[in-house]
Amino acid sequence: MRTLRIGMSGNDIMEIQAVLKKMGYKIDRVDGQFGPQTRDAVIEFQKRFGLTPDGIIGPNTYRVLERFLNGYDLYVIRPGDTFYSIANRFGTSPELIIAANPDQRPENLTVGQRIVVPYAMNIVDTNINYTYDVLSRDIQGLKARYPFLEVGSAGNSVLGRNLYYIRLGTGPNQVFYNGSHHALEWITTPVLMKFTEDFLKAYTEGRTLPGGYDPRDIWNRSSIYIIPMVNPDGVDLVLNGLQPDNPYYEDLIKWNKGSTDFSTVWEANNRGVDLNHNYNAAWQLSKDAEAEYGVTGPGPTRYSGPAPESEPETQAVVAFTRNHNFRLVIAYHSQGQVIYWNFMNMAPPEGRTIGERMSAISGYTLDQTTGIASYAGYKDWFIQDFRRPGYTVEVGLGENPLPISQFDQIYNDNLGVLLFAATA
Numbered sequence: 463m464r465t466l467r468i469g470m471s472g473n474d475i476m477e478i479q480a481v482l483k484k485m486g487y488k489i490d491r492v493d494g495q496f497g498p499q500t501r502d503a504v505i506e507f508q509k510r511f512g513l514t515p516d517g518i519i520g521p522n523t524y525r526v527l528e529r530f531l532n533g534y535d536l537y538v539i540r541p542g543d544t545f546y547s548i549a550n551r552f553g554t555s556p557e558l559i560i561a562a563n564p565d566q567r568p569e570n571l572t573v574g575q576r577i578v579v580p581y582a583m584n585i586v587d588t589n590i591n592y593t594y595d596v597l598s599r600d601i602q603g604l605k606a607r608y609p610f611l612e613v614g615s616a617g618n619s620v621l622g623r624n625l626y627y628i629r630l631g632t633g634p635n636q637v638f639y640n641g642s643h644h645a646l647e648w649i650t651t652p653v654l655m656k657f658t659e660d661f662l663k664a665y666t667e668g669r670t671l672p673g674g675y676d677p678r679d680i681w682n683r684s685s686i687y688i689i690p691m692v693n694p695d696g697v698d699l700v701l702n703g704l705q706p707d708n709p710y711y712e713d714l715i716k717w718n719k720g721s722t723d724f725s726t727v728w729e730a731n732n733r734g735v736d737l738n739h740n741y742n743a744a745w746q747l748s749k750d751a752e753a754e755y756g757v758t759g760p761g762p763t764r765y766s767g768p769a770p771e772s773e774p775e776t777q778a779v780v781a782f783t784r785n786h787n788f789r790l791v792i793a794y795h796s797q798g799q800v801i802y803w804n805f806m807n808m809a810p811p812e813g814r815t816i817g818e819r820m821s822a823i824s825g826y827t828l829d830q831t832t833g834i835a836s837y838a839g840y841k842d843w844f845i846q847d848f849r850r851p852g853y854t855v856e857v858g859l860g861e862n863p864l865p866i867s868q869f870d871q872i873y874n875d876n877l878g879v880l881l882f883a884a885t886a
């Protein structure tokens with residue numbers, strides 16, 4: 463952790479601004495710029511927690527801030543404590559504490575035991591650059607709050623990052639949602655992560671979700687598997703830039719036509735392969751179409767790779783799919799407000815009818831892909847090999863990367879789709 467002070471900028475500052483804002487400090491713009499308002503908020507924070515109020519985030523201030531970034535605190539039970547009194551002290555709810563500590567009997571707390579105390583505020587921020595580090599922290603935070611949540615890794619990226627998966631529910635009807643095959647389309651990751659948190663929270667509190675969905679009913683009937691970030695290396699190039707220790711440093715600059723700026727062009731993984739053109743479904747047609755798009759090798763977009771499933775990310779997603787029994791899959795992309803449902807007329811009839819419902823719920827157009835986009839994508843491969851409903855959902859409207867300010871609209875449009883598809 464670097465020391466942060468006025469005049470600096472970065473994704474770490476953005477994250478801290480978001481948490482200070484959630485805590486009620488005055489932050490008008492979560493923009494990653496450490497300006498006078500952020501400094502004043504840090505000073506207020508430092509005063510409240512008995513820290514030196516210098517407006518600089520050094521190790522001591524960060525140590526206190528980190529608890530709020532993680533979304534929970536640890537607390538050792540003292541004589542006379544109840545979950546209710548602890549909840550009051552931390553400004554949170556007894557239900558959240560009970561869910562986070564299934565081994566504690568609420569009527570008979572064990573003095574001296576350490577418990578997890580989740581804060582009332584949500585973990586998943588939807589107003590920041592959603593990096594791999596944020597994803598890792600959020601998954602760890604959700605697991606601490608909801609220990610019954612199944613999380614794991616479906617494999618590793620080229621650079622060894624985890625391809626995290628989450629499972630919501632224990633039922634036999636398995637569905638699979640994934641996001642960020644394409645690096646510029648990272649806004650799809652917080653869509654799936656916010657869905658995860660909202661679902662867990664409603665499940666724990668016994669509340670229904672919009673549309674009248676009962677999360678406990680879905681939990682028993684279905685298992686919703688989610689890989690929120692299929693391409694963490696690509697997302698890192700877009701959001702954090704090319705790091706000097708990247709083993710592909712020189713190659714990546716060459717593949718990016720001599721530029722070190724990946725923030726507005728890069729869709730591929732760290733080897734310049736477009737992961738959604740790397741599946742074994744009419745892959746050769748995807749390869750043959752490269753020339754007409756001026757693609758001659760690794761690059762920002764549309765390079766299908768040297769062979770189908772040549773990349774560790776696609777291999778992991780294929781293995782994950784084969785190891786389950788998915789009744790339906792959705793690959794989330796941006797942009798266009800379109801739902802693609804077919805592949806070479808191999809989709810089953812219900813692929814269209816379910817797609818029509820998803821279209822009605824979201825307001826997105828139901829369509830079929832044409833040209834190079836029709837080949838070698840995840841949903842193409844799934845439809846071809848399993849003959850079950852598979853979808854590409856293109857969220858939002860505009861030019862990638864979509865501004866995070868579109869998030870609320872996108873989430874509103876897609877929450878019903880995510881709930882409906884889990885039971886369709």
Ligand SMILES: [Zn+2]
Nearest residue numbers: 644647795796
């Ligand atoms: Zn895409």
